[in-house]
Amino acid sequence: xxxxxxxxxxxxxxxxxxxxxxxxxxxxxxxxxxxxxxxxxxxxxxxxxxxxxxxxxxxxxxxxxxxxxxxxxxxxxxxxxxxxxxxxxxxxxxxxxxxxxxxxxxxxxxxxxxxxxxxxxxxxxxxxxxxxxxxxxxxxxxxxxxxxxxxxxxxxxxxxxxxxxxxxxxxxxxxxxxxxxxxxxxxxxxxxxxxxxxxxxxxxxxxxxxxxxxxxxxxxxxxxxxxxxxxxxxxxxxxxxxxxxxxxxxxxxxxxxxxxxxxxxxxxxxxxxxxxxxxxxxxxxxxxxxxxxxxxxxxxxxxxxxxxxxxxxxxxxxxxxxxxxxxxxxxxxxxxxxxxxxxxxxxxxxxxxxxxxxxxxxxxxxxxxxxxx
Amino acid sequence: xxxxxxxxxxxxxxxxxxxxxxxxxxxxxxxxxxxxxxxxxxxxxxxxxxxxxxxxxxxxxxxxxxxxxxxxxxxxxxxxxxxxxxxxxxxxxxxxxxxxxxxxxxxxxxxxxxxxxxxxxxxxxxxxxxxxxxxxxxxxxxxxxxxxxxxxxxxxxxxxxxxxxxxxxxxxxxxxxxxxxxxxxxxxxxxxxxxxxxxxxxxxxxxxxxxxxxxxxx
Numbered sequence: 001x002x003x004x005x006x007x008x009x010x011x012x013x014x015x016x017x018x019x020x021x022x023x024x025x026x027x028x029x030x031x032x033x034x035x036x037x038x039x040x041x042x043x044x045x046x047x048x049x050x051x052x053x054x055x056x057x058x059x060x061x062x063x064x065x066x067x068x069x070x071x072x073x074x075x076x077x078x079x080x081x082x083x084x085x086x087x088x089x090x091x092x093x094x095x096x097x098x099x100x101x102x103x104x105x106x107x108x109x110x111x112x113x114x115x116x117x118x119x120x121x122x123x124x125x126x127x128x129x130x131x132x133x134x135x136x137x138x139x140x141x142x143x144x145x146x147x148x149x150x151x152x153x154x155x156x157x158x159x160x161x162x163x164x165x166x167x168x169x170x171x172x173x174x175x176x177x178x179x180x181x182x183x184x185x186x187x188x189x190x191x192x193x194x195x196x197x198x199x200x201x202x203x204x205x206x207x208x209x210x211x212x213x214x215x216x217x218x219x220x221x222x223x224x225x226x227x228x229x230x231x232x233x234x235x236x237x238x239x240x241x242x243x244x245x246x247x248x249x250x251x252x253x254x255x256x257x258x259x260x261x262x263x264x265x266x267x268x269x270x271x272x273x274x275x276x277x278x279x280x281x282x283x284x285x286x287x288x289x290x291x292x293x294x295x296x297x298x299x300x301x302x303x304x305x306x307x308x309x310x311x312x313x314x315x316x317x318x319x320x321x322x323x324x325x326x327x328x329x330x331x332x333x334x335x336x337x338x339x340x341x342x343x344x345x346x347x348x349x350x351x352x353x354x355x356x357x358x359x360x361x362x363x364x365x366x367x368x369x370x371x372x373x
Numbered sequence: 374x375x376x377x378x379x380x381x382x383x384x385x386x387x388x389x390x391x392x393x394x395x396x397x398x399x400x401x402x403x404x405x406x407x408x409x410x411x412x413x414x415x416x417x418x419x420x421x422x423x424x425x426x427x428x429x430x431x432x433x434x435x436x437x438x439x440x441x442x443x444x445x446x447x448x449x450x451x452x453x454x455x456x457x458x459x460x461x462x463x464x465x466x467x468x469x470x471x472x473x474x475x476x477x478x479x480x481x482x483x484x485x486x487x488x489x490x491x492x493x494x495x496x497x498x499x500x501x502x503x504x505x506x507x508x509x510x511x512x513x514x515x516x517x518x519x520x521x522x523x524x525x526x527x528x529x530x531x532x533x534x535x536x537x538x539x540x541x542x543x544x545x546x547x548x549x550x551x552x553x554x555x556x557x558x559x560x561x562x563x564x565x566x567x568x569x570x571x572x573x574x575x576x577x578x579x580x581x582x583x584x585x586x587x588x589x590x591x
Contacts, residue, residue: 011541013541013570019462021539021571038508059542071525076541
């Protein structure tokens with residue numbers, strides 16, 4: 001047997017060393033594993049290779065331990081080449097032992113990775129479940145609130161908003177929209193909801209509803225409308241948002257999400273402060289697509305009940321689609337609303353399910369209102 | 374240089390008594406008081422990036438302080454939380470410390486940050502660990518009392534209680550029992566240490582303190 005060409009950094013455990021352990025320089029010579037401790041004075045320890053019991057492990061998982069049969073002396077080394085050298089010097093005796101140890105380690109590692117993956121999936125499922133149950137709970141809780149809460153929040157939001165210049169309530173355009181709202185009001189899902197419509201100067205073809213029945217219509221929408229029925233279509237849609245309580249539901253959900261996050265993170269202090277801020281942003285940002293579709297269908301029902309042809313609502317969306325191309329301001333509106341095509345289709349499909357009645361044209365002077373703008 | 378650990382175990386601190394020419398390296402911010410003739414030199418903890426890594430990954434300071442004295446003097450070193458401290462001497466061997474445990478060492482000891490792995494992280498011991506090697510004495514602290522144990526084979530430590538261990542020890546995460554036991558015994562995950570060598574444990578854990586505090590916040 002030969003002497004190893006190199007020496008390795010490692011260590012020794014033996015009771016004769018102070019503290020029982022020391023770093024050592026390890027070499028293999030004449031069939032013996034030799035370790036010289038690095039401390040002063042250096043001590044030499046040897047284990048004949050034939051008596052060496054191997055083990056594999058350590059923090060890195062690749063430390064090779066060589067023990068005497070009684071376990072009193074252990075020489076260990078982490079060097080990658082040590083195992084190879086050990087095997088070479090012993091004439092291949094250790095190869096199968098090392099293989100078996102490595103195999104055991106690999107099996108354990110794959111078990112660990114399996115459980116790691118299972119735990120990660122379970123944790124993700126738990127988080128998702130928690131998120132949706134909080135959203136669901138928020139929705140139920142919100143539905144239980146009286147409508148007066150919607151009105152308080154809507155009015156507060158409306159008063160604190162800078163919507164632009166409001167038209168006088170005696171203005172022909174204001175009178176026009178008010179008359180339409182009066183016609184639709186008796187057919188609203190929540191009969192005693194106090195609707196209030198305000199016409200505001202603005203270049204966007206837009207209208208929005210706040211919780212509790214505050215509705216804002218921009219002058220551009222009135223200008224672009226081809227008939228009073230089209231305006232009625234938009235107003236029915238916006239009134240439906242209020243009666244379906246989409247605004248307050250959104251606030252509830254947003255707070256719910258934040259509550260969920262805070263529950264996960266563990267800090268509840270900022271919850272109230274955030275609640276106020278979220279109320280404002282969630283009113284101003286648009287409703288979800290589901291909410292839009294719901295409002296479309298409820299709007300069609302209201303129009304039908306008020307004997308106004310719901311076709312006008314579909315017409316208006318069709319017109320918007322054609323207009324939107326050169327109206328960059330309205331991009332936000334498009335992106336959050338369902339595709340006009342599908343909307344028109346939905347409206348028409350829903351209309352077909354209603355019993356066919358004789359629709360009455362609105363006796364309102366749209367031209368006069370438009371001229372006054 | 375004589376170093377004594379005083380006021381053990383609750384509020385342990387190090388009294389360092391310098392002889393002319395003595396030097397000691399300490400965690401930044403550990404010095405509580407010192408003689409006016411003790412000189413302090415601050416340097417980066419390893420190279421710049423090494424120091425940054427140790428700060429952000431291993432919860433150690435970017436800077437470490439080297440104290441020296443040309444004449445006799447003394448100094449007191451402390452840690453941020455209540456608990457014991459221990460001294461151990463490296464003789465060419467290596468010791469891994471959990472983040473934040475390091476307090477001081479003699480100049481012959483090298484400090485390096487090592488990747489501890491996902492298992493260590495799940496066990497509540499951090500993704501990284503401080504590796505101390507070389508020759509010389511070192512002092513580290515813990516939250517609560519410190520006790521050590523020579524391991525041969527396998528031993529179980531609750532997560533968050535392991536402070537230091539030797540590289541000849543492997544760390545594995547396990548459940549305290551079956552799924553039911555693990556969830557409802559309050560033990561949850563445990564750390565299985567295996568191999569031959571010494572481990573140091575602390576009698577309290579920061580997670581335990583945090584959980585206790587949380588329970589009293591409502």
